[in-house]
Amino acid sequence: MPIQPGDPIPEARLQRIDEGVEIIDTPSLFSGRKVVLFAVPGAFTPTCSEKHLPGYIxxxxxxxxxxxxxxxxxxxxxxxxxxxxxxxxxxxxxxMLADGNGEFARALGLEMDASSYGMGLRAKRFSLYADDAVARIVNIEAPGEFRVSSAEHMLGQLP
Structure with missing residues (x-):
C-alpha cells in the first residue's frame, strides 16, 4: 500500500554526488525539517526533463x-x-538524489515495473510534503499523467 498522509517516512538510504558518493539516510533527510520530495520515473526522460524538474527549479x-x-x-x-x-x-x-536499487520507492509503496520499456523497476511519478519525517501531503500520478505532482500543484496545497 502506498504511503498515506499521517504515515512516517520509511527508513532508506539514498545517494548523491558531493565530494564523491555520499550516502544520505532518510531520517537525516526528513527529521526536524519540512521537505517536498518529488520523484520521476527517470532522469533525462521527456516529461521529467521538459516539465517536472523544470517546474521545481x-x-x-x-x-x-x-x-x-x-x-x-x-x-x-x-x-x-x-x-x-x-x-x-x-x-x-x-x-538530486539517487535511489539506485529502488529501495526507497519500494518502502514508500510507490515503485513501478517499467520493464516493458526496458527500464526495470522505477519510482512512480509522485510528490509528497513531509514535516518532521511524517508525510502530510501525498500526490501520486496515474500512469502516463503529469498533473498532481507538479510544483504548481504542490505549492497550492501547502499550509
Missing part, C-alpha cells in the same frame, strides 16, 4: 521562502542524477 525560491527543502529523486545512479541536475541548471540546495 522555476519555483524553488517559493518553496525555500516557506522554509521547505526540495528534493528530486529517481531510480538512477548518483552520477546520472548529478549530470541531469547540472544539465537542467538545478539551483544549489535542490537535492
Amino acid at each position: 522555476q519555483h524553488f525560491e517559493e518553496f525555500r521562502a516557506k522554509g521547505i527543502e526540495v528534493v528530486c529523486m529517481a531510480v538512477n545512479d548518483p552520477f546520472v542524477m548529478q549530470a541531469w541536475g547540472q544539465s537542467q541548471h538545478a539551483p544549489e540546495g535542490l537535492l
Whole structure:
C-alpha cells in the first residue's frame, strides 16, 4: 500500500554526488525539517526533463521562502542524477538524489515495473510534503499523467 498522509517516512538510504558518493539516510533527510520530495520515473526522460524538474527549479525560491527543502529523486545512479541536475541548471540546495536499487520507492509503496520499456523497476511519478519525517501531503500520478505532482500543484496545497 502506498504511503498515506499521517504515515512516517520509511527508513532508506539514498545517494548523491558531493565530494564523491555520499550516502544520505532518510531520517537525516526528513527529521526536524519540512521537505517536498518529488520523484520521476527517470532522469533525462521527456516529461521529467521538459516539465517536472523544470517546474521545481522555476519555483524553488517559493518553496525555500516557506522554509521547505526540495528534493528530486529517481531510480538512477548518483552520477546520472548529478549530470541531469547540472544539465537542467538545478539551483544549489535542490537535492538530486539517487535511489539506485529502488529501495526507497519500494518502502514508500510507490515503485513501478517499467520493464516493458526496458527500464526495470522505477519510482512512480509522485510528490509528497513531509514535516518532521511524517508525510502530510501525498500526490501520486496515474500512469502516463503529469498533473498532481507538479510544483504548481504542490505549492497550492501547502499550509
